[in-house]
Amino acid sequence: MNPLAALDAPVDPVVALTRIAWLLERDRQSTYRVEAFRKAARAARRVGADELARKASARTLTDISGIGKTTAAVIVEAVDGGLPGYLADLQASAPHSLAGGGQEIYRAVRGDLHAHTEWSDGGASLEEMAAAATALGHDWLAITDHSPRLTVANGLSAERLAQQLEDIGELNRESGDGARILTGIEVDILDDGTLDQTDEMLGRLDIVTASVHSKLRMDAAPMTRRMVAAVSDPRVNVLGHCTGRRVTGGRGSRPPSVFDARAVFTACAEHGTAVEINSRPERVDPPDDLIELARDLGCLFAIDSDAHAPGQLDFTSLGAQRAEQHGIDADRIVTTWPVDRVLDWAASDV
Structure with a gap:
């Protein structure tokens, strides 16, 4: 995963959550927000792709410890084959480089x-x-x-x-x-x-x-x-x-x-x-x-x-x-x- 290259659909749910955490950190957003996505990525990886897809279909992802409403929405969009809107917005606003030179x-x-x-x-x-x-x-x-x-x-x-x-x-x-x-x-x-x-x-x-x-x-x-x-x-x-x-x-x-x-x-x-x-x-x-x-x-x-x-x-x-x-x-x-x-x-x- 190259964090400086935008992801396109389809995207693995764990990769999507990890990339969001990365982009938030890069933009120096709150630690609480970053950790929410990182925790959800860990939880999604632990559950496994098949169970994650089943719970996404049943809209019961928030039953999994570590996954909340916002991160569940990201997972659902990814499982459905789309590019999660939260990720798309971050990628669109992220500068290619944090520096103007060098x-x-x-x-x-x-x-x-x-x-x-x-x-x-x-x-x-x-x-x-x-x-x-x-x-x-x-x-x-x-x-x-x-x-x-x-x-x-x-x-x-x-x-x-x-x-x-x-x-x-x-x-x-x-x-x-x-x-x-x-x-x-x-x-x-x-x-x-x-x-x-x-x-x-x-x-x-x-x-x-x-x-x-x-x-x-x-x-x-x-x-x-x-x-x-x-x-x-x-x-x-x-x-x-x-x-x-x-x-x-x-x-x-x-x-x-x-x-x-x-x-x-x-x-x-x-x-x-x-x-x-x-x-x-x-x-x-x-x-x-x-x-x-x-x-x-x-x-x-x-x-x-x-x-x-x-x-x-x-x-x-x-x-x-x-x-x-x-x-x-x-x-x-x-x-x-x-x-x-x-x-x-x-x-x-x-």
Whole structure:
């Protein structure tokens, strides 16, 4: 399923519900509405095509837990061989791209080094995120759920992370030609620059994206030391949303952290740590002047979605537009690389 190509009738009911959820997420609609369609898709898949058709004919779909009046109407129209009106309206109004530029770089993107699942504060399963990455045409996707100290985001203990690694291994074995899922974490950078996960677990991961989530208003000197220590750690591959700012969104705005960006980005360049261009519309992080500084200092970059749901993976088009605007060559963007090159880079000390 290509989310950027409109579906025509006939369409499978589960595909129709999934596509609606995707388009709503892409348009940043309410989580409640999105989850209603995702829950209905799960319920429809669980019931099976034959029973779904029988209940659609009998108009008893709402007897199935997880299917309400609106989602039942979508299923009925799909079962009857038509294109559900709800889906048709969304497709007609959806822009081909979320960004006004950057298409050449966006087409070059092969993967994403920052994505969340329901294991921490995401809204979808590993399987759903993997399917979405495949649908977008990604070759690979790193799952980077939060680390334990971020309890508000249900951060993963070492034990839970170990279980997730087993589940990712099984998913990859069963995926066939689908996107390869890389093991990873968005690890908190602690106050002294150390990392919020055990050494043993960090050593087992394909990708480590490190971010500051606490004491964002720390004074510039200790914040700089904190960040330099983290990006100099050979296990860290990506510096996530470096200023921590929010420029818009339901949770309000937040000013950027203050630190010596030249010192931090110099350390990134020296240690081969990529500076993330975080593509979430409420972050737009780093700001323009810091992207240019990192570019001029020779840093690598990662255009990441920071997706917390399948439809948000397409946020990378916004990051691609910013990379183009600031003249960043595609080969300096690690998320345009094939998976073997990414893994070699991530495993290297420099």
